[in-house]
Amino acid sequence: MIAPETRANILIEALPYIKEYNGEVIVVKYGGNAMIDEELKQAVIQDIMLLHLVGIHVVLVHGGGPDISRMLKKTGAQSRFINGLRYTDDEAMEIVQMVLCGKVNKDLVRLLEGKGIGLGGMDGGLFRAVKMTDPEGTDYGFVGDIVDVNPKIVQDVIDQGYIPVISSVAAGLEDNNVYNVNADTAAAKIAIALKAKKLILLTDVRGVMREPGNDESLIHDIKVSQVPALTMSGAISGGMIPKVDCCVEAVRSGVERANIQDGRVPHAILIELLTNEGIGTMFH
Numbered sequence: 001m002i003a004p005e006t007r008a009n010i011l012i013e014a015l016p017y018i019k020e021y022n023g024e025v026i027v028v029k030y031g032g033n034a035m036i037d038e039e040l041k042q043a044v045i046q047d048i049m050l051l052h053l054v055g056i057h058v059v060l061v062h063g064g065g066p067d068i069s070r071m072l073k074k075t076g077a078q079s080r081f082i083n084g085l086r087y088t089d090d091e092a093m094e095i096v097q098m099v100l101c102g103k104v105n106k107d108l109v110r111l112l113e114g115k116g117i118g119l120g121g122m123d124g125g126l127f128r129a130v131k132m133t134d135p136e137g138t139d140y141g142f143v144g145d146i147v148d149v150n151p152k153i154v155q156d157v158i159d160q161g162y163i164p165v166i167s168s169v170a171a172g173l174e175d176n177n178v179y180n181v182n183a184d185t186a187a188a189k190i191a192i193a194l195k196a197k198k199l200i201l202l203t204d205v206r207g208v209m210r211e212p213g214n215d216e217s218l219i220h221d222i223k224v225s226q227v228p229a230l231t232m233s234g235a236i237s238g239g240m241i242p243k244v245d246c247c248v249e250a251v252r253s254g255v256e257r258a259n260i261q262d263g264r265v266p267h268a269i270l271i272e273l274l275t276n277e278g279i280g281t282m283f284h
């Protein structure tokens with residue numbers, strides 16, 4: 001049982017942080033690997049609701065990679081990842097759109113109990129993408145690189161007092177295709193376009209590790225200028241590659257701070273934003 005004075009003190013301790021973030025946009029990316037447990041999902045939703053009610057404009061961008069892989073498996077298709085991105089053929093693209101814009105998006109919107117509005121990258125011209133390429137000429141199929149962001153629809157939803165819940169698909173800029181976009185990248189793009197104060201990427205590890213798998217090697221904070229050396233060391237692989245890249249892009253483009261943190265910790269968002277217990281890896 002917590003004494004009433006202690007409870008009041010906890011709230012008062014949060015006051016400077018609430019003042020700092022009041023009226024600001026915070027983009028939270030909630031990854032599929034941290035979404036598996038219903039109790040944790042509920043804790044994430046409670047955090048977002050609390051922040052919303054104290055006047056902090058949370059924009060939720062979600063993943064759903066494991067759900068897509070499960071659904072692909074049901075159809076007999078395999079999932080293949082290259083540099084942390086899903087190779088997406090046209091059949092996979094249909095599943096990606098169904099799972100992300102349908103099941104995952106609407107489940108989160110429902111949990112927000114009337115406060116959430118679901119948006120896909122096609123809504124209101126939010127994201128336009130071209131086919132992803134890289135210097136090696138890798139073919140990723142219908143994986144898109146967002147080249148144009150029109151955040152008006154998201155700002156309108158915020159201005160009307162709702163919480164935007166965004167899925168990472170995009171309309172083709174130069175063709176009629178729909179593209180699959182990594183959700184971390186989509187979160188960074190929207191954070192930049194909305195001039196968000198902070199980008200938080202929730203995942204299933206404590207943050208960026210110097211030695212993956214060794215929790216003791218967690219890097220607490222990192223200057224974006226230090227990232228190339230870290231990448232060269234080979235410490236960053238798989239799904240961590242797009243995460244690190246997009247934190248760097250966000251910070252370089254004016255987002256004050258980007259954080260990669262453990263979505264398996266209950267109330268990780270509140271701990272990061274409203275206490276002095278910074279968790280995870282902070283990019284600045």
Ligand SMILES: Nc1ncnc2c1ncn2[C@@H]1O[C@H](COP(=O)(O)OP(=O)(O)O)[C@@H](O)[C@H]1O
Pocket residue numbers: 030031032033034063065202203204205207208209210211212213235236237238239240241
């Ligand atoms: N240096 C590293 N530090 C931490 N995790 C790493 C690192 N390199 C690779 N990873 C992997 O990246 C994964 C997170 O990416 P991903 O599975 O795509 O998460 P999400 O579904 O949350 O987007 C971790 O579970 C871990 O296996």
Ligand SMILES: CC(=O)N[C@@H](CCC(=O)OP(=O)(O)O)C(=O)O
Pocket residue numbers: 030031032033062063064065066068084085086096143144168180181182183184239
């Ligand atoms: C291009 C690409 O890889 N797209 C991702 C989109 C979903 C996503 O990013 O989900 P998580 O955040 O849960 O990993 C995919 O198809 O899995």
